[in-house]
Every structure is written in C-alpha cells, then in structure tokens.
Amino acid sequence: MQITAAVARSQGADLSLETIDIEEPRDNEILVKVVATGVCHTDIVVRDGMLPTPMPVVLGHEGAGIVEKVGRGISKVKEGDKVVMTFNSCGHCPSCQDHHISYCHEFFPRNFFATRADGTSALSKGSETVHGNFFGQSSFATHAICHEVNVVKVPDSAPLELMGPLACGIQTGAGAVMNALKVSAGKSFAVFGSGSVGLSAIMAAKVVGATTIIAVDMNDERLAMARELGATHTINPGKADATAEIMAITGHGLNFALDTTGISSVIRNAVMALAPMGTCGILGASAMGTEIHLDEVHFMSGGRRLMGIVEGESNPDTFIPMLAELYAQGRFPFDKLVNFYDFADINQAIHDSENGKAIKPIVRMQ
Structure with missing residues (x-):
C-alpha cells in the first residue's frame, strides 16, 4: 500500500x-x-x-x-x-x-x-x-x-x-503533576518553562486544587497564557530573580517544582526555591552528559527531593481518556x-x- x-x-x-x-x-x-x-x-x-x-x-x-x-x-x-x-x-x-x-x-x-x-x-x-x-x-x-x-x-x-x-506533550506535563509529583489541594507549585508541557502542568495543577501556581518563563506572551489557564503568579526571570520572587510569594518555598527546560542552571534555581521536604521534577531533554549542580547542604538538610519524570509516569490507557473527559467538561x-x-x-x-x-x-x- x-x-x-x-x-x-x-x-x-x-x-x-x-x-x-x-x-x-x-x-x-x-x-x-x-x-x-x-x-x-x-x-x-x-x-x-x-x-x-x-x-x-x-x-x-x-x-x-x-x-x-x-x-x-x-x-x-x-x-x-x-x-x-x-x-x-x-x-x-x-x-x-x-x-x-x-x-x-x-x-x-x-x-x-x-x-x-x-x-x-x-x-x-x-x-x-x-x-x-x-x-x-x-x-x-x-x-x-x-x-x-x-x-x-x-x-x-x-x-x-x-x-x-x-x-505525549500534554500527557507529560499533566501526568508530571497528577501522577509523578502527586500535587494535591492547597499546595504550592511552580513550573519553569511555559511551553505546551509546562502549560499542561499548570492546567493540571488547577484541576487538582493547588492554591499557589507559579509560571516562570522569559516569554511574556506565554506568561499571559499561563495566567489564563490557571497560574496565580507569573515571573519573568529576565526581569526579576525567580528564586527570590518565589520565596516572597510563598514565604517558605515551594511544595512542588517542575522543570521543563533541561537547563542545569534553571534546575538548580528550581531546587533552591523548594521548601523543606519539597520535590522538584525534571523532564526537559538536554544533551547527553549534561550535569546538574546543587547546593548539597541546602538539598540534604531540608530533605528536598529531585526526580526524573518520563511521559508523566502515565498509564495511557486510563490517563489519556481521563484528560479527554476533563477537556469535554471544560476543565482542561x-x-x-x-x-x-x-x-x-x-x-x-x-x-x-x-x-x-x-x-x-x-x-x-x-
């Protein structure tokens, strides 16, 4: 054929x-x-x-x-x-x-x-x-x-x-929030990078009831879209220190962060913005051999966590139909x-x- x-x-x-x-x-x-x-x-x-x-x-x-x-x-x-x-x-x-x-x-x-x-x-x-x-x-x-x-x-x-x-892309962002990080109602969440994956994560964070949802991106148009989709705060790191801004918004740091960029320095900033016992997920692709550098005392002493995430840790047979239903309901x-x-x-x-x-x-x- x-x-x-x-x-x-x-x-x-x-x-x-x-x-x-x-x-x-x-x-x-x-x-x-x-x-x-x-x-x-x-x-x-x-x-x-x-x-x-x-x-x-x-x-x-x-x-x-x-x-x-x-x-x-x-x-x-x-x-x-x-x-x-x-x-x-x-x-x-x-x-x-x-x-x-x-x-x-x-x-x-x-x-x-x-x-x-x-x-x-x-x-x-x-x-x-x-x-x-x-x-x-x-x-x-x-x-x-x-x-x-x-x-x-x-x-x-x-x-x-x-x-x-x-x-793939939508499942990855939404699944990172719902399946991997397991963001829950009342928690704080920030996504670094507001492309399709990051914006899907924001929509998912709104669905699960996160009360502080922060989008970090250099593109002001993407930040405006993030607000439309559920972000309560937006930060352009080209205009302000993202970690300092997050600490000012939350008072103690984030419960959950998600990096979609794969950029080592951005990942470090995301981890630095975590509250004690906070978790940062990473899913952005980068070149083979890219290393992540963290402040060991800050990371260890606060019991902070860093985890890799692939495809939103989803079971597609159940997760994709669920996202389709959330879309049909107007919630995603x-x-x-x-x-x-x-x-x-x-x-x-x-x-x-x-x-x-x-x-x-x-x-x-x-």
Whole structure:
C-alpha cells in the first residue's frame, strides 16, 4: 500500500513529503489511518541528529486516527475505532509488569531506534528502507502501524483531530503533576518553562486544587497564557530573580517544582526555591552528559527531593481518556495551545514551533 509521509533524510533539513510503501500489519500490529498528528520538541531534536535515530526516517509520535486494519492477534481495538497512538514499551520487563511502562527497560530502543523489535521496518521506497516505528508509530504520514501496547481508544464523541498531543506533550506535563509529583489541594507549585508541557502542568495543577501556581518563563506572551489557564503568579526571570520572587510569594518555598527546560542552571534555581521536604521534577531533554549542580547542604538538610519524570509516569490507557473527559467538561482546555496546519505545511509547523510562534502545532491529513 502506498502512503504519503514526511521523511527526514538529513540532519537539520526540512522534511520531504514523499510517496512511500507501507506493509500490511503483522499479526501483532494495527494499521491506523492518521487524521492528525501533533508536532513535539522530540521530533525536532531527532531531526537535528541529537539522538541516534537512523535516517531516512518517518518521525511523528502524537498520532490520532481511525483503525483501518488489525492483525489476527489484536483484541484491544477493532476496525473503525477512534484511537490515539502513544509511546511504545515492551510489555514484559519488570517496569512494564509493575505498570510503570514509561520506565520500560527497553524504552530507548522501542521508541528511538525506528525499527521493529526484530530490526525491520514496515516502510520502504522502492529498494530503499525507510525507518519507521518511531515511538511505535511514525505518524508523520497518512497511515501508521502501531501496536496493542501503545494504542489507546478514545470516545467516539472526542474531537479526533485535537486528541494527538494527549499522547505525549500534554500527557507529560499533566501526568508530571497528577501522577509523578502527586500535587494535591492547597499546595504550592511552580513550573519553569511555559511551553505546551509546562502549560499542561499548570492546567493540571488547577484541576487538582493547588492554591499557589507559579509560571516562570522569559516569554511574556506565554506568561499571559499561563495566567489564563490557571497560574496565580507569573515571573519573568529576565526581569526579576525567580528564586527570590518565589520565596516572597510563598514565604517558605515551594511544595512542588517542575522543570521543563533541561537547563542545569534553571534546575538548580528550581531546587533552591523548594521548601523543606519539597520535590522538584525534571523532564526537559538536554544533551547527553549534561550535569546538574546543587547546593548539597541546602538539598540534604531540608530533605528536598529531585526526580526524573518520563511521559508523566502515565498509564495511557486510563490517563489519556481521563484528560479527554476533563477537556469535554471544560476543565482542561488544552485546545487553547493548538495551532492547526495542513500536512503539506508540516515544515512551517515545525519552524513555528522552533521560533515560539506556535505552542502546540497539529498537522491535519487531507
């Protein structure tokens, strides 16, 4: 079967819209007709060669669509179901068995190596192999093959073209608050970095009842959006000392902080702003080998905690439908983050994400 896909062929270059071939789904695979796909920072990082994903490759890992075919071994979904495709996992390692699938022992190869577990790809162009299975989907295409472990059925009433970002970026920010940090009613929370992940964290903090919600970002437009979505305070660290401002707002420091930037100095500031027994989560990607420097006495003597978070520590089968329901109730308005683009304009969507013009681009297939 021939499909249209956006192919990454060289580091840092625009994606190339091409007609390529996709295999029939194997017994343990699902073919999805893609309706729309979110553009995530991770797609851009991989396009730029910062992770060892082979090229040529079809990226995309926030896909939403309709099940077109299922393999003989599939029972979770059927043809015609509306679905979101999320991150991939092995399903059998100790983490997966303990229902901590975002910490799958094979998370990196299953999501970034862009092949099936046996090293093959379902995508090709003539005699050329095109790497696929990126995050178990490669959804920058009109069709994608995914797996039972990373497909999530959503209600028929869900606006499918909007649902894709729940699979990664939105899930990551909201899940960091709700699942990993477990922010609770009456607590204080600050997010450092107000992109789609940080703004999703703010919405989640409002849902769980945090009473002091602080957004820290250099972009005043993003800070205005943060206030619209639930932030009680905003700080531009280019205009004021963020740690000092947080201490003045809270009186004793934060119960919870979340860094989305991956910048070592920002992480240090977030930890310095913690109250005794406070916890800081980190989820921003940075270059391999990046080190974090902390004040050991401050960190140890206050019983403060620093934790890494992947994909919001979510169980997508339950968490994505929950976020969809919160959206339907008007309590999680992540549509305010979205700009839509035609698939033909995918490179413009990526450029707008890079320069901050778009918070969460979604490309719609025609």
